[in-house]
Amino acid sequence: MTAWIALVLVGLMLGAAVLVLYLDNLVAAIAAASVVSLLLSLLFALLAAPDVALTEAAVGAGLSGAVLALGLRRLGLIDLGKREYPDA
Amino acid sequence: MNPPDLITILISGGIGLVAIGAVGMAVSRHLLRLVLALAIAEAGANLLLVLAGYRWDAVAPILTGATVTRPMVDPVPQALVLTAIVIGVGVQALAVALLIRVKEAYGTLDIRELKTRVEQEICGAAGIAPPESANKPGGGQPYPVPVTTSRESA
């Protein structure tokens, strides 16, 4: 049972990681990176590492997304709904 | 249908994250996407490290009673990864701050445009013309005179 859950989580995580590289919208790419961290924290919980899971959920999924989004705002690239960067 | 092996799935997940991050760092032209790819590769490395201390028959290293009843997983890699995650976000914040300065200084975050602009700036400061192609010498110097041996000219 645990193995099936892990299979689904790993599949979603790798899919989100590929999306980080291929989404045109940088806001969406940052959101996909946060999804990778969130699924990774669930995997840490499966691996009997609750401390690491808590850290990854707070730091990787929460704070890192906030830092990147604020940086995007300072860079002037935050533009929801528009393709701001043509290159993948 | 037999359930797949948990360790195999997790190893492939960690190695997949590292590989995707490495490809992202190699192919991405936008500097912010490079930072994101670095974060993904780091996440994969953290997963592999935690996996190195995992035992399939063990519980989390937290005591619930006075005595140890079941075997526990190795706490040392977990402490290491805890440290690595927090340092990772510090590095990421520093990278974003540097990106903001790069954007202020050069007005672009595309790696190829940045390269030409930095080259132009260096050449401008040195007072030489920017190199137009790899085959032509920079600085407006003439081509080297082709060496002809006396036997050919004769």
Add this chain to the structure above:
Amino acid sequence: MHKLASLLFAIGLAALLIGLAAQLPLGMTPMVVGQAILEQAPGETGSANIVTSVVLAYRGIDTLGELAILFAAATVAGLVLAPSIHAESRLRAKPRHDAGLVLRAGSDLLFPLLLSVGFYIVLHGHLTPGGGFQGGVVLAAAFFVSFLARPARQPSHVGIVLIEALAGASFIGIGLAALLGGGAFLQPVLDKGTLGQLVSAGSLPLLYLAVGLKVGAELSGLLAHLAE
């Protein structure tokens, strides 16, 4: 061509890592150091969470180094982001308006909740999963939410720096106190108490409180710098 080369590189890297991982005894690690720590840690530190005793007691100097790295990263980020002398004319002097009613009410509701959850995680680091780093991030999030709702009311930079400096100094001070008591640097001091009680594990909760305050102050300062 470039993408093909990168793809080949990734396949090679993955094959190399798979080859390495196939040789490791994953899933039934021998754990020589880990087994020794698991056997001795509860008696030596009195902390129910063994990861905490590794982070703060057995590898305490490593944690001090991590705090130094985080401090350096936050300081350099602030230094890089500070407006330069030449950019004075480009300083945006536009007035900052408060966010809408929903965001303001939500932040008023969330601020005390996040603050108490953050301190709970910090102070129970030796009993349950969690500790200074995780709780510090939650504390920084509490201040950041209220900053997002009311950008005009910034947290004072002097206060942030003061909290950070005091927390860092007290972390080193507890380590030096152990040295004065005849032990090694950062060796746990004070009474170990009963395993599983809130007031137990000697100086470990105090060390984690210092770590939590330092991380929280550093990260909220960093977020405020980035949001300016």
